[in-house]
Amino acid sequence: MTRRTMIEAIRDAMDVMMSRDSDVVVFGEDVGYFGGVFRASQGLQAKYGKSRCFDTPISELGIVGVAVGMAAYGLKPCVEIQFADYMYPAYDQIVSEAARLRYRSNGQFTCPLVVRMPTGGGIFGGQTHSQSPEALFTHVCGIKTVVPSNPRDAKGLLISAIEDPDPVIFLEPKRLYNGPFDGHHDRPVTPWSKHDLGEVDDGHYAIPLGSAAIRRQGEAVTILAYGTMVHVAETAVAEVGIDAEIIDLRSLLPLDLDTIEASVKKTGRCVIVHEATLTSGFGAELCALVQTRCFYHLEAPIARVAGWDTPYPHAQEWDYFPGPARIGRALIETLEA
Amino acid sequence: MTRRTMIEAIRDAMDVMMSRDSDVVVFGEDVGYFGGVFRASQGLQAKYGKSRCFDTPISELGIVGVAVGMAAYGLKPCVEIQFADYMYPAYDQIVSEAARLRYRSNGQFTCPLVVRMPTGGGIFGGQTHSQSPEALFTHVCGIKTVVPSNPRDAKGLLISAIEDPDPVIFLEPKRLYNGPFDGHHDRPVTPWSKHDLGEVDDGHYAIPLGSAAIRRQGEAVTILAYGTMVHVAETAVAEVGIDAEIIDLRSLLPLDLDTIEASVKKTGRCVIVHEATLTSGFGAELCALVQTRCFYHLEAPIARVAGWDTPYPHAQEWDYFPGPARIGRALIETLEA
């Protein structure tokens, strides 16, 4: 057991898998010698050599494209897209190729591939360093989408992702890399070393994809969140003093619908939180599922708190970010409805 | 007033706009001399010359990329992506560029651009000639998404799209090009000449983006549909003999939420139908909006009937397609709930 930041936990997951399985290779822009702009792969090239961990040309299409070919050969590439905002050039290779290969070849070729990418705002990154494109992945059949909210999960989920026989999109909320974020940007940052979930087991362990974690038990309302928003929701709940149940989805597809359903049936109310723009965000799918499954248990409309339907602005970052105040308001409205 | 197929109506819209406005240019793969694989631009090169209507290299990125540059210059490009399934290479230019340009330049540069693309299945096109990617557009702020269901709308909406000062994605259900489709693939095809909405006004007329059309008035349940599914829903309603209200959304973003809300508040029940895969499809957003807006009026869970979460298969096309039987079943369940 070691105290680790989320970046260290992610690095550790790759390290563990590279040492266990010589088919695991790691590459991306600035990923090799330098170890990545967020330092996730620091030291891996020195440890495993240049043909297991290397720099690539700036071509997200190329990164995922060669990874698909490598995965078809039999390797297990774990590649980095420097920011999720830059995944679009690779989107065709993800959607039309990685996601479809097993199906269209009837299993002759498969694509055990992990695409890691930092997501979300909170670092004044403006519209091209802040996006949360998870809904663009959950709509695509044939890929899994994972969003960890803490170092312990990040490591266990990334190990599962690398071991998974199918392509996994691994979204890393960059605002959480160095510490949990309570949603108050004006308060000092808490480091992971001060947080329980910063305690990360050494060596190999896997957290299965498709199992949510209940971060807080509660009776009054169910909050569905993932990534950064788990922590922000915790703050909101503490601040409005409501007995909410907070579910950290961890994996959006496959989704742990049983846990969600049980909780909403218990509380009768549901608030969904994400940082991505509202319209057609993953919250819409969650909302649709919950209303179908729990229709007769719902005592209030399901609320969604999300990023506004605008690009992520630079100066107005905290007007955009769905912080504790907005979540708190939605909780109260949902309880009073 | 002339009887027109949907392809003819679309061609007519481009023709009308090209003759009114010398800034309108039309291009894409096979679009110039040949007039497009679906013949939408047939005759336009001959009429307006090679620099207003021309063939492009096979690069969807390039097609949309040059169109963004042209739009910034001041032209109004109306480009064709041969099949919606091939829009992914252009997705970055659509999401990161066309959709963001006005915002990030504070209106110095704008992007009055239309991207036409045939969507949907029903022609045994397999997984790469059948997709309906509308939800991948509705999640992106800064673009509008339109789906006509008949020749009259297609022309009026396309004219609005070309006149719109912002980028519009114009999705054309290819199964409707030659006639309305009742969802029974084994029955003879009805041509548009036999359908009221095949009567298309000559010359210029615009149907505003953001206004839905009520295709059938009804009291028992509201059906939300667009494109091909409007006609399939009509068949289903006729077959199960239910007094459903059928709303043809026509434009998904902007969305005519008022019409939807009024209808669901009246009927108390709602079935949403689309051909795209279920998870994170546009139906999820519709479902989320309806449950929030109409929560206290809903007497049954909102049902979604959609394509399964698999690639669109070739041989099992009609197992995949959400036909009248599945819609009918959902209607009955919703009424009996």
Place this chain on the structure above:
Amino acid sequence: MSDPNLTRETVIPQREAVQSAEYAPLKLHVPEPAVRPGGTPDFSNIRIPRAGQVDRPAIDVDAEAIRDLAFSVIRVLNRDGEAVGPWAGALSDTELLEGLRHMMILRAFDARMQTAQRQGKTSFYMQHMGEEAVSCAFRKALRPGDMNFPTYRQAGLLIAGGYSLVEMACQIYSNTHDPLKGRQLPVMYSSREHGFFSISGNLATQYIQAVGWAMASAIKNDTKIAVGWIGDGATAESDFHAALVFASTYRAPVVLNIVNNQWAISTFQGIARGGSGTFAARGLGFGIPALRVDGNDYLAVHAVAKWACERARRNLGPTLIEHVTYRVGAHSTSDDPAGYRPKTESEAWPLGDPVIRLKNHLIVRGAWSEERHKQTEAEILDTVIAAQKEAEGYGTLHSEQRPSARDMFEGVFAEMPPHLRRQRQEAGV
């Protein structure tokens, strides 16, 4: 620039008189093919070097040293049916006879399937007419374990690789024996065993994957190589660039083929090629050795393939090959070329027919005769018909015998996740 494949369009002078002081209005240049329907096909402007003229460099040559090869055409069979020059001499009578047989099978199979589609037995078909030599000859330069990343017009790789015609037909018919369970459009074959990667309906995507597969082989210190395939039109796609960038940077053991059959549906090659003269020229911008070969010359394709594969196997890196050929038929069963090119254009095509040229060569060699050819044609037709019949016994697209709706839900993931299980249940299958 000596470009033996110039169409008339590129001969139009590119220069305009330089005007003084003020600037004249700009004009958009839109390339046009030499002739359109109604015109008389004319390839007289295409300069084809005589067979045997082009040098055969050492495999470890520098790309720069052979840049002329990107603007010439390597040819082995001359007008008299003889194999001449430094690229000749690699294949025995037996091998050549086998090659002829493969091309004849492909042609016969195409004809049958084309008709089957017209008869409503399937939805779609794409034939190879005129391009048979490219994939058939290339396949014979490969070794077991090598992997092709083909487009939809390289079924010759399967036929020359010994894949079963019955399985091919079953895939086309989407029947109960379709190895791909009805999921894929006809001709979108896949056979890992035969070194044939699953075809994507999306153009070009597989080109960069070929490079990735080759890089994987190098990472694992394997000896297998990868082969990428792309059409002239599809070279405009992004994946083509990515492939060249990555292949060049990591010196991937890959052969990158461009099949220039002059057309991309209705669009002539000049639109994708722009001002470069040839497609092979693209490789020069990356320091990748680039060759053009007579794609209708079985011996030339094979010799160039061998050369390039040997480079890859010796860890000397990628090679780009432009196969100059002509798409004689329609783009697919959904296309009619009469709308965009003269009907008789294929007859004017100066590189002839690959089957006839190899047949003539074998006759000149004394290893073949018109009679034996006719006889073989008949035999092959019987074989193909038998395979077709067998496949039809397992069903055709609109028959009752077809893959099940259950098959539709399988294989999206290795293990079916709960939401898909629920959907399958809802579908009642």
Place this chain on the structure above:
Amino acid sequence: MSDPNLTRETVIPQREAVQSAEYAPLKLHVPEPAVRPGGTPDFSNIRIPRAGQVDRPAIDVDAEAIRDLAFSVIRVLNRDGEAVGPWAGALSDTELLEGLRHMMILRAFDARMQTAQRQGKTSFYMQHMGEEAVSCAFRKALRPGDMNFPTYRQAGLLIAGGYSLVEMACQIYSNTHDPLKGRQLPVMYSSREHGFFSISGNLATQYIQAVGWAMASAIKNDTKIAVGWIGDGATAESDFHAALVFASTYRAPVVLNIVNNQWAISTFQGIARGGSGTFAARGLGFGIPALRVDGNDYLAVHAVAKWACERARRNLGPTLIEHVTYRVGAHSTSDDPAGYRPKTESEAWPLGDPVIRLKNHLIVRGAWSEERHKQTEAEILDTVIAAQKEAEGYGTLHSEQRPSARDMFEGVFAEMPPHLRRQRQEAGV
């Protein structure tokens, strides 16, 4: 191949001994820069032709005829500070003094903003140190109405184009006077009026748009031209390929610049370039005239820019220019190069400093002196500080004076659709 810009990596012999019969295991080649931190910077392997050596061809020259220019470096200023050769002589003393001034302003502005970022007045900054000549000199070859499609390292286009330093600083501070209303990351300027297209945070996307803009100009029979900008690293992106394809096909009136500053964040240029020797070589695969220029030589950049712009204006089509320069500073304020290259590498860079070289040239010309230079430096600093102060009067990023939340909702569309109006209402703004 004569490549004056070879790093040591490319000198390693590419050939391996050809082995017989069985094949040796393949190996992945991963290019490496000549030196890493701890090593001694060494550019001795970079061959720089003497100034004045490279011919100046006619503007209607064939791309093929000048392919050597893609492997050489056009230089005007020699070691003694004289302007020599066929590319010299275009600029007057006044013009050169103005150019010097622009570069000095850019450098001073960079220094102040860099510090402002460290002081927390904004979130991020990117400087131009070492590359000032490229954008400052290029701008002077343009005419009113021409449009640049820049990356984040061409602020010289704005400064040399007369854009206000105050507005630049306001954009960087995201304050109440930010012309982009706080929506964009610092340095992502936009000024249509100054021929400066809105910068995208996404690399390369604007390259193909430049081609589209140029095509539009040609379609409208206008006389304006477009200029694309891209970094060495970003040439690997797909948009680069699309731009070359479309520019080549439609002979778009566009100049396509590659600023090769040797680094892409931590990645040396050899990763993006692969085996091609130079980036300019990419143009040869498209029949696009391609030139390399000493990017630290104001006169050379200007002369080459003029040549290429003239081509575009005369409807002669696109030109590709590789500007050979060096990124002296960190990639951005988020970066520290000590982690990936020797600290003193910039001092070893053989093409010198663009400001000093132009200064020396002006002194040699008798139009300048060390004193006047110092004096001007001080004046410029005052001007820049005054602009900065004025901007700070309108607020800095974390101050109270900033664009409103209302501004966040505006401008997504020309007219705000109902769902956004609802959201703005919900936000209470």
